[in-house]
Amino acid sequence: MKVEQKIDTEISFETLPSDELIEYISFKTEYPEEAEKAFVEFCSRFERKIFEKSEIYCSKFGYSEAVAEYIAHCAFARVWKYHSFDKGKAKKQNIEDSIHIWLCAILYNEMVKYHKSHSCAEKNDEDLPIIESFDQLIDYYLDNDGEDLIEKKKDLKNRLEEIERSLQGLSIKHRTIYLTYKAYKEEGKYLPRNVSKNLCERLNLTQASIRVYRMEAESHIKNYLSYLNGNK
Amino acid sequence: MGTNKKSLEKLTEENFDIWLHSLGFLYPMSSVHLQRFDKLYEDYDFKLKNKKIDTKAIIDQSFCSKPIISDNTLNLTLETEIKSLKMVARKGDKNIPQRIIDKMKQNHKKKDDQN
Numbered sequence: 079m080k081v082e083q084k085i086d087t088e089i090s091f092e093t094l095p096s097d098e099l100i101e102y103i104s105f106k107t108e109y110p111e112e113a114e115k116a117f118v119e120f121c122s123r124f125e126r127k128i129f130e131k132s133e134i135y136c137s138k139f140g141y142s143e144a145v146a147e148y149i150a151h152c153a154f155a156r157v158w159k160y161h162s163f164d165k166g167k168a169k170k171q172n173i174e175d176s177i178h179i180w181l182c183a184i185l186y187n188e189m190v191k192y193h194k195s196h197s198c199a200e201k202n203d204e205d206l207p208i209i210e211s212f213d214q215l216i217d218y219y220l221d222n223d224g225e226d227l228i229e230k231k232k233d234l235k236n237r238l239e240e241i242e243r244s245l246q247g248l249s250i251k252h253r254t255i256y257l258t259y260k261a262y263k264e265e266g267k268y269l270p271r272n273v274s275k276n277l278c279e280r281l282n283l284t285q286a287s288i289r290v291y292r293m294e295a296e297s298h299i300k301n302y303l304s305y306l307n308g309n310k
Numbered sequence: 311m312g313t314n315k316k317s318l319e320k321l322t323e324e325n326f327d328i329w330l331h332s333l334g335f336l337y338p339m340s341s342v343h344l345q346r347f348d349k350l351y352e353d354y355d356f357k358l359k360n361k362k363i364d365t366k367a368i369i370d371q372s373f374c375s376k377p378i379i380s381d382n383t384l385n386l387t388l389e390t391e392i393k394s395l396k397m398v399a400r401k402g403d404k405n406i407p408q409r410i411i412d413k414m415k416q417n418h419k420k421k422d423d424q425n
Contacts, residue, residue, distance in 0.1 A: 114365075114369055117365055117368075117369065118365045121363040121365050122363075125361075125362060125363045126359070129356065129358040129359070129361055130351065130354075130356055130358070130359075131334070131337075131347070132358070133356055133357060133358050134334035134347075134351065134354075135334060135337075138334065138335050143357040143358055146358060147358055147361055150358070150361075150363065151363060151364065151367075151368065151373055154363050154365075154368060155368045155373060158368050158369065172341065175341045175344055178338075178344060179337070179338050179339065179340070179343075179344065182337040182338050183337045185337070186336070186337040228342060228345045228346055228349060229317070229318050229346070230318075231349050231350065231352075233317070233318040234333070234346055234349055234350040235350065236318065237318060237321065237329055237333065238333050238350060240321050241321070241326075241329055241330065241333060241335065244321075244326075245335075257330070257335055257336060260327060260330060260336055261336050261337070290409070293409075294409070299326070300323065303321065303322060303323055303326065306321060307320065307321075307322065
């Protein structure tokens with residue numbers, strides 16, 4: 079007991095790196111108090127970022143802020159239950175960003191699956207490609223020299239408008255199908271079965287119709303980009 | 311850490327996905343995507359900005375039994391679909407995919423049959 083108290087007083091969770099907090103969270107069976115404290119600190123560190131992402135993602139899928147708030151809770155509930163972050167896969171990227179990206183992927187997964195029972199998604203192995211494939215994620219799009227320069231805010235706003243225009247005219251169904259395929263479809267593989275089933279149920283469409291919607295959306299965007307770049 | 315040096319590249323089929331990942335249509339895949347998102351939305355009026363995660367409810371598992379609000383806007387789907395088809399029809403675009411033309415013809419035929 080004395081030893082446990084000593085450990086407790088020595089741990090300053092506020093100063094621990096986030097990956098160590100996740101490790102403490104994973105000890106919840108053996109050291110429930112420490113795990114809870116680590117979880118509280120972990121949430122306070124990332125909640126603002128995740129609420130922001132949730133609000134924006136949900137707006138793209140036609141969900142309200144109330145759903146965004148719920149889904150953000152689902153993402154953190156998943157961290158508490160499964161804590162599947164693999165530090166080894168984070169390679170070059172800074173660890174805080176890696177955890178942030180991992181949380182965003184969990185959040186996105188929760189949003190895509192939200193409709194089915196209007197509750198948090200159950201853990202499913204088919205989710206793993208989107209959540210844990212850090213080998214594919216990390217530094218994939220970074221500049222060759224590793225310099226992470228970013229554009230001016232004005233340019234980013236212009237780009238957002240361009241993207242919005244390219245998606246304009248697509249129904250929510252088209253947009254949902256298009257983005258879901260972008261998020262989950264791996265080269266040469268089918269969409270994970272549970273995601274595909276979810277799409278059919280949520281949108282009340284057959285698998286064949288989903289394929290048509292997807293092709294229409296892709297063709298629409300291709301035409302827009304072609305028009306934008308004067309290749310018409 | 312980067313500054314505002316990078317100029318905006320042309321939006322193309324090749325970089326389209328990267329921008330979807332950067333601007334909140336898909337989840338981020340790199341630090342650059344995170345930075346772009348943060349910069350783009352730094353003055354956005356987030357409705358959830360004062361919200362807190364209810365850690366207690368997650369830990370004691372009472373969170374999942376809370377009432378859940380369902381309010382997606384899929385009902386607007388048909389309206390926007392029709393709008394997009396109307397727009398194509400009005401513009402008389404030469405690049406309309408054959409399947410869209412077929413769908414429009416089918417719709418017209420249905421209407422004619424009903425009349």
